[in-house]
Amino acid sequence: MMKDELKFYSRNRSRLNKTYNNEYILIHGCRVVGHFKSPKEAYKAVCKNFPNKDVLIQECGQKQFQPCVYNPMVAL
Numbered sequence: 567m568m569k570d571e572l573k574f575y576s577r578n579r580s581r582l583n584k585t586y587n588n589e590y591i592l593i594h595g596c597r598v599v600g601h602f603k604s605p606k607e608a609y610k611a612v613c614k615n616f617p618n619k620d621v622l623i624q625e626c627g628q629k630q631f632q633p634c635v636y637n638p639m640v641a642l
Contacts, residue, residue, distance in 0.1 A: 570596050571622035586626040593622040 574596045575582065582591060582598070590608040592600040594616060602608040608623045 568620055568622060571620070575622060575624055582624075583626045583628075588625075588627050590623055590625050593624065594619065 571593045575593055586598075586601050589601045589603060590605050591598050592602070592608050592611055599615075599621075600608065600611050602611065605623060605625070612621050612623070
């Protein structure tokens with residue numbers, strides 16, 4: 567489901583927050599596949615590049631971890 571993405575972010579949170587501060591990262595599997603200035607840009611990338619796949623869009627630089635899981639086919 568989203569186990570790999572959540573584990574990846576949790577394990578690498580400090581580094582990712584420093585590298586992508588105030589950006590939204592797109593995580594698929596165990597890697598960052600994109601970074602964006604807005605959640606809308608990230609969501610567009612999901613729709614274009616990852617249809618029918620679960621991905622994690624995470625805002626970096628936040629003190630609290632609030633994951634957003636997107637599946638474009640469910641959201642549409």
